[in-house]
């Protein structure tokens with residue numbers, strides 16, 4: 806028997822000042838907590854929790870200070 810699970814993908818973006826914004830509404834996300842693997846955020850406008858993997862948020866900078874996308 807299959808159990809229905811909601812797995813909607815949430816999209817966020819980060820501004821140069823480091824703040825995270827919900828792509829659906831453009832509002833700034835509130836950080837509520839973190840585990841060893843994920844950052845828990847909340848959008849007050851959409852009343853939605855957003856879990857972000859920490860590995861997607863932190864990347865090592867190159868020697869010249871630039872942060873390149875993982876696919877390059």
Ligand SMILES: [Zn+2]
Nearest residue numbers: 827830848851
């Ligand atoms: Zn939102």
